[in-house]
Amino acid sequence: MSNETKDFYNYQFPSSFSLYDMMNLPTSAPSSYGNNGFDLSSYSFTDCLQSSPGAYDSLLQKTFGLSPSSSEVFNSSIDQESKRDVSNDVTGETPTRVSAPSSSSEADHPGEDSGKSQIRKRELAEDGGEENQNSKKVGKTKKNEEKKQREPRVSFMTKSEVDHLEDGYRWRKYGQKAVKNSPYPRSYYRCTTQKCNVKKRVERSFQDPTVVITTYEGQHNHPIPTNLRGNSAAAAMYSDFMTPRSFTHDMFRTAAYTSGGSVEGALDYGYGQSGYGSVNANPNSSHQNYHQGGEYELLKEILPSIFFKQEH
DNA sequence: CGCCTTTGACCCGCGC
């Protein structure tokens, strides 16, 4: 449990504080809210959704285009690199909720190596190509590099029969490891788009084999590939979660637009105009669009429990 | 042929 999270939960929002206000919180907010204005790093999406099941189902269907019974995202969490004492963050904040130790440990692991190898690789490429053949032998590199800034992480628990959930992006599997204390392996995927180093790990909960735990790390720096094979709205939602500062913003915007028509519409809006997870979208248009989308009431229904959790 | 998965080896951090 991080102090930032506590502070966030304990923060007294003005009574008139709205979704719109929150989405436009100043970047240079007090440190107690975390580096990004406020810290959603341990927030569990389910917290709010469970408090309003109807809204949950509605959002699921409208955003994911899924019926809750098919493939159900019923837990998620956001991890951010700034906090390392997150051992209880995923489940600690919500001890009675859908808990999965694997998820917890998953989100907890510092991921020290993430990106390190890539950096090492780059260094090798620069320092001497001939070393490529012995790349595996090259151990000590200037890992003294400034402490690797870890990418924000988002983990989802999804009820699904398939391990690798379609999310609209293209992934290449680059590894698979057996997970300790679990009969199910963990798979490692990397976004195939050039210069996009987003990764995701997929594993099946050993406690509930019907649950797939997907952990995204990093942020896509590109739109969802046009030749979508899956549910683009789901993709938009997944990717939006990866931008903690804006996840509510874009997520609900996506929800609103998905409800209004095609998923392409949601895509176009979410990625074509405002950029990927941009928090600086035109506030006026955004604000208005929440209403236009017709889901504003739904959002209002959901949101308070998200951000006013433990509010007194 | 390009893209993807598989898989054993390797690297690294951490705890003992």
Place this chain on the structure above:
DNA sequence: GCGCGGGTCAAAGGCG
């Protein structure tokens, strides 16, 4: 120092 576990690499092979 050593072993363990997590994460990554990259060669080899499969597939459309």
